[in-house]
Amino acid sequence: MTARIDQKFAALRDESRTALITYIMAGDPDYATALEIMKILPQAGADVIELGMPFSDPMADGPAIQAAGLRALEGGQTLQKTISMVYEFRKNDDATPVVLMGYYNPICVYGVERFLQDARVAGIDGLLVVDLPPEMDQELCIPALQAGISFIRLATPTTDDRRLSTVLQNASGFVYYVSMTGITGQVLTDFSDVAMSVRRIKAHTALPVAVGFGIKTGAQAAKASETADGVVVGTAIVNAIASTLDSKGQIKGNPVKVVGDLVRDLYSNL
Secondary structure, three states: OOHHHHHHHHHHHHHOOOEEEEEEEOOOOOHHHHHHHHHHHHHHOOOEEEEEOOOOOOOOOOHHHHHHHHHHHHOOOOHHHHHHHHHHHOOOOOOOOEEEEEOHHHHHHHOHHHHHHHHHHHOOOEEEEOOOOHHHOOOOHHHHHHOOOEEOEEEOOOOOHHHHHHHOOOOOOOEEEEOOOOOOOOOOOOHHHHHHHHHHHHOOOOOOEEEEOOOOOHHHHHHHOOOOOEEEEOHHHHHHHHOOEOOOOOEOOOHHHHHHHHHHHHHHOO
């Protein structure tokens, strides 16, 4: 739907390279540091940035991302500040696609029309809202598409062919394949099932398919990239940030450097 996402995946196809999609939580461990981490991601090799919208009841997130969201909320992060992060990021990077990922509640409270207007001005390219099924497309998906913002869909191991056609109906940008049932942060071990599922999804859509949940290392990213158009790494990055914090969440190390080193390693395997 948006030029940045489409152009990025088209360029990667020409290079025969898989997209590295990196997730961080907006405002973790604080606004300024999170912005600097966001800036380092493309420099280290990230092709697309997923920016988490902190929420108090993140039902699909594992302990690491839940903790990151809590740190961000306790630090005063709001949806408005998350949009502002993208606006600031765009002052120096007008090429890297940015997708907001999270839950509908903060958007609903913010106001859909206001949110989409502010998101577009800030340079947000896509939305991935995990608790809005296709049956609720009129709530946000259709208005987002009309505003020129992609609406990325999730497919899971339990999404059969019949349901898949419904899920993909208004999808744009790319399809996010959740490689396992359950929450984020688990370890992905069975890549044969993932490959089969990716091929099945591709039979139903021309959109790129990215694999996420459970990919933590360069070797795992390389394995997933054999069939996927993109690999999503989130928990490993969030854990890297957490490793630089003390028990009170205060910075004791260099989270920007740690994340940069991790992303470079991931990139080198793709």
